[in-house]
């Protein structure tokens with residue numbers, strides 16, 4: 001667990017309260033010590049902690065796994081131990097099994113599985129495979145996590161993914177609300193008192209109301225570009241130059257957007273609305289023009305926002321813009337620009353991060 005020492009279940013749940021998250025994945029749930037900590041945690045009645053983990057399978061594909069309860073997590077750990085050296089040591093264990101063999105074991109335990117950060121140029125389904133079946137064989141995937149490098153648009157014309165719910169989640173390494181839920185998924189359950197099973201059922205049924213996350217263009221491998229001088233190239237130009245930059249002979253690396261495009265052969269499928277957003281603390285930082293979102297000036301304004309409007313996600317998604325403008329004019333303008341997509345993007349590529357400015 002390469003995480004902050006403050007990253008404890010109670011602190012995570014407190015951070016979720018401020019952020020406005022009511023369903024959280026535990027992460028790392030195959031790890032015995034972490035699992036025991038969660039089992040001993042009393043989760044507030046209006047919050048749900050879903051036992052989750054990532055696992056690295058054959059070909060370095062990362063899988064996201066959701067489990068119905070802690071017993072299933074224990075059973076899955078036992079089932080994977082013969083194929084792994086670090087199930088009990090590493091939060092994201094490496095397992096010498098194909099996706100199909102991992103998925104079968106997860107399904108036998110009533111869990112759900114799908115590719116984690118599926119479009120990341122390394123350690124992902126589409127980094128190593130051209131199709132879902134090539135990794136998962138006859139086993140169905142129950143979800144696909146888009147990850148920081150993609151939004152719904154990247155998967156909406158991939159015929160393989162028709163009917164597969166897209167999740168936008170992010171793993172947190174410290175419990176501050178600015179680091180929790182950098183990406184989030186809003187789901188609708190058919191229960192008045194939802195529990196873990198209701199969450200799993202909602203994901204399975206695809207009753208997702210909204211995905212929210214970063215601009216894929218911010219990623220450092222969004223566009224096909226030279227890894228030395230970062231000059232962008234189209235796919236055909238890159239092929240013509242045999243993936244070698246004509247300017248400085250640097251290597252041209254295929255971008256996530258072009259990778260998604262070459263997998264996209266089907267018609268566009270309808271997906272829930274996707275809100276491109278960054279954490280409120282970072283919006284405040286941009287608004288105040290300070291060097292970091294953790295300065296006293298920023299955290300003071302952040303705290304005042306929470307007092308005025310409740311939790312962070314409400315402010316990002318639904319607090320009336322006029323109310324935010326009345327509270328702080330520039331902040332209201334900035335939140336409005338995100339909600340309406342008035343953002344100017346400068347895509348990354350070749351290892352250089354992209355940037356954006358408010359339009």
Ligand SMILES: [Zn+2]
Nearest residue numbers: 226229245250
């Ligand atoms: Zn170059």
